[in-house]
Amino acid sequence: MKRTRDDERDDEVAVTGGEDGARRPAKHHKPTEGAGTNAHVVAQHYNARPEVGRDRRKDSPILHLKNFNNWIKSILISKYAHRGFHVMDFCCGKGGDLLKWSKAGIRHLVGVDIAAVSIEQAQERYTQGRGNRFQATFFAADCFGVSIYDKLPPGHKLDLVSCQFALHYSFESEAKARIGLENITKSLKTGGHFIGTIPNAYWIVKRLRAADGLSFGNSILTVAFDQRDDYPRFGHKYWFELKDAIDNCPEYLLHFPTFEKLALEYGLELEYKKPFHEIFQEESQNEQHRNLLYRMNVVNDEGTISADEWEVAGLYIAFAFRKVS
Template sequence: MELQTETQKEEDGERWREEGERQREEDRKRRRDEDGGQKLGKRRAEEDEDSPNKKLQMLDHSVKVASHYNSLQEVGLAARSRSRIFFMRNFNNWLKSVLIGEILEQVRGAGPQQVSVLDLGCGKGGDLLKWRRGGINHLVCADIAGVSVEQCQSRYEDMKKKSHANEKIFSAQFINADCTKEVLAEKLADPDQMFDICSCQFVYHYSFESEQKADMMLRNACERLKPGGFFIGTTPDAFELVKRLEASDSLSFGNEVFKVSFQSKGFYPLFGCQYHFSLEDVVNVPESLVYFPLFEHMAKRYNMRLVVKQRFSEFFEEKVKKEHHRSLMMKMMALEPFPGEDSGRQATDSRAEYSHAKEHSGRAGVKLPLGTLSRSEWEAASIYLVFVFQKMS
């Protein structure tokens, strides 16, 4: 099974490389034909209407993404607990908590210092408590969605008000900016600000709409990192998405909690390979495949080296072996108990969703209840991977 997966990866990679070369040749031809050295980008809108190869034309989806996240309503804990993907969201939060905690340990391992963090694509501030628990000194939060940035700042101010008198909460700056187009360094309150960590959670794939956007996002993530600093994040695994698409009888795949839809299959351009992703009531936006070997290559421009790249399943299997990570998992309710409490009721009534847990529970020596995710939630979570880059001295 592993051999087939690797073969698929090589074939998909070759397709991407060939498609990328073809696109570059088309771009070179366009540039040669352009009048008076006009830039390709200025004619993009007109070309989109007439091009015979509209699939490969890059449309700017930044407005759609910002609009979607701006329109998401803030819901309370009670409403979140009723969500079909309650445990999956907790699982993702646990995974981010472990990642952030371990990276902070590495930063402090280099010696006592004032720790500064850039949260690139901060959203509504879902990771604020993680940075608080990590005892950082300064945080810069940036996001394309202005409403989300306002809510993030409001959460921060509320957190400061409710903190204990002897607790020192980190200082913070909040920036509304499209980090795929704007230079973030020009917006910093301290023009000399440098960071120990840049965290980019479930966001970087939006930038792979074009090479220019992906590079600007990388520049914002990496150029202000201190030597030895880390760029960490989570993003969909393009190889996994392509594998599932190729195995599908249609141009989409998914289950009762998520759906991924492509416009075509068989060729996958290096940039601007769009698909539409929907996840229950949380996500409903266009995204772009991130071809990871290219991502790694681009990061080298900013003196970054890849130190960790793991699928969520691999990361989970490694980290859950440690007692303190298991304890945090229980505290965060990152897995659903099986059989369920309240007369055996689970997040969904479908028995097929827990057939894997039922099979495992019947094995010798297994103690109940088990910790699990429903099959649909696991299929959604297992799309993603964790990455860690480090700034070389």
């Protein structure tokens, strides 16, 4: 699924208003617990999600989609995480990427997430993990609402920051996006990378415009909006429900051109950005990554995943920024 220049132009206008697009010096917003109105809703949602265990996860109706997402993350981490690295897993959830970090041979991991219950489960998963070759520190904090710098180990410098399937929550407001970027970059070394995965706002808006009403989806996905007339650059809320994963949680469109300009103010330069479908087309040609598809049970016995799972996979993109200053 190649992106064309027409796609990129549409991406630029998919969300309009609110900013002149001019580059300005970074604003330093005071990080307070009250930044934004839905942080507590998101925290409650993920705190309430049960840890079902490995055997129960095999019964998930979106098993292959979850495994596909993990395959994408494995490839992304293998590209940018190297032996001896100091890493921050930003919005780490229950620690689902611990094995990936172990295989990458990192030295130290800092895991932070807004959901305290998820942090407890991540700590437990790390403690019970076999053969962990890295040290890890976990703490709960609103990554987009408060400064986390003073909670990091003293003098800690990061080689890599990873934020998987969570950065779009920061687009509730410009203040939250800036607090998130400051948390991401303040301890990141020059030359270090910030990697992640996010919903593709262009794809979502395109589907909404093609829908008859304010929602669209399939047998496993529902995306619903309150309105479809205005597309502000920040605070454009929608309700996201993915069977056996996310229960009608408020999320926000992340207009990528706006985020790219904002990231540059914090010394981050875009290095990599691709939709999941395009990553699959490219990386499945790599013998090692193709074999990993089968080892991770990404595809079924016919070598495919369901049409609805494949459609949802197309909702996401992966990215990498390099800190240049």
